[in-house]
Amino acid sequence: MAVNKKFLKGMAFFASMSVLVACGGEDTGDNGDGGGESEGEASGITIFQSKVEISEQLEEAAQAYTEETGVPVEVIGTTGDDYAQQLQIRLNNQTGPSIFSIQNTEVAERLESYLYDLSDEEFVTNIAPDMELMLDDRLVGIPYGVEGFGIVYNTEMVDPEDIQDYESFVSTLEDFNAEGINGFGLSSEAYFLIGHISNYPFSLQEDPVEFMEQLTNGEVSLTETEEFLRFGEFMEAIRANTPTPLNTTYDTQVGDFAAGQTAMIHQGNWAAGMLEEFDVDFEVGMAPFPLEGNDKLAVGVGSNWAVNAQKDPAEIEAAIEFLDWLHTSETGQQFIVEDFGFIPAMTNIEAGDLDPLSQAVLEASNSGETIPWAHNYYPANVVPNDFTPVAESFFVNEDMSGEELVEDLEAAWQNAAQ
Secondary structure (H helix, E strand, O other), rough: OOOHHHHHHHHHHOOOOOOOOOOOOOOOOOOOOOOOOOOOOOEEEEEEEEOHHHHHHHHHHHHHHHHHHHEEEEEOOOOOHHHHHHHHHHHHOOOOOOOEEEOOOOHHHHOHHOOOOOOOOHHHHEOOOOOOEEOOEEEEEOOOOOOEEEEEEEEOOOOHHHHOOOOHHHHHHHHHHOOOOOOOOOOOOHHHHHHHOHHHHHOOOOOOHHHHHHHHHHOHHHOHHHHHHHHHHHHHHHHHOOOHHHHHOOHHHHHHOOOOOOOOEEEHHHHHHHHHHOOOOOOOOEEEHHHOOOEEEEEEEEEEEEEEEOOOHHHHHHHHHHHHHHOHHHHHHHHHHHHHHOOEOOOOOOOOOOOHHHHHHHOOOHHHEEEHHHHHHHOOHHHHHHHHHHHHHHHHHOOOOHHHHHHHHHHHHEEEEE
């Protein structure tokens, strides 16, 4: 069965950009504050970004901005798949856009010389806690919006108080299993089988990125880390008390939940669109996955706005003014929420009438009570190419222990990190 289009739209946030090899550009003599010495007003700005789903809406926002301010704004089109390559070409030949999008710190490090420091801009103080893109002590990326995942549950079947730790979670699964109900649904697609759920033991480390670097260097081991050993126990309990996810597509996972045949699924707020299509007749909620007593949703940012530091000061200022307008004006905020369909990453933006899953993510984000998306920093393609075969083997072979699952995930990591 083909994956639902609303899933594909939501998962555009997860699409990883290809490795960008930043060549640094020519020496502009501006000490990083802009590409030239020209003064006065900019003749206009250009925007190049990776989320094709909002291309048309962004063009409308650009037109609205021009009508209000008189500043021309050109939105450069892209097919999405070749965004990274096209951005690299544009930046390297000095035809780069005024504003462009970047995914995460790893990409930011490669493009450092092109990233303007936005730390001193007043409007960035509204960014939700820990959602800004930082490079060392510089704020270089403004989040498009936030998304989050956790345990999506049927409120008529599950009380979140009953899934707050390992013991209560397993007991709940066992009770549903005895009743012939699937207590917890995963699906066979890579991120919905192992990619997202594997986030938890990484994100619960004191410094997830540093931990992953140490793992790659052989300085730490997953099998000697408590969170991963307990993760293996959770996975054993899921396998023992639920149908195999290997025969379940994304559509079936969400559809069975909508039909009341599954009490809980591991999903994100992007599933709300599909649930709306199914016209569910019960309320849904999103609860944290309780690994080691975790009580926070996993919330992250798929892409960020960046300003091209290689442009002349007037164009840099014009780009900043557009981003300020987008995030502070009534018109700009309306585009973010209603036209782009984003969950705001800014605490000053009212989201309006959100679905329950998006509302849960927004509240978590605004409060700062979140855990990060550690999977954004996994080795390239480790989830589909390396983690997924391990997870498939685990669900096929019931003699494979949770600890052996963790051992094989570590071997898969090392294979991908080479």
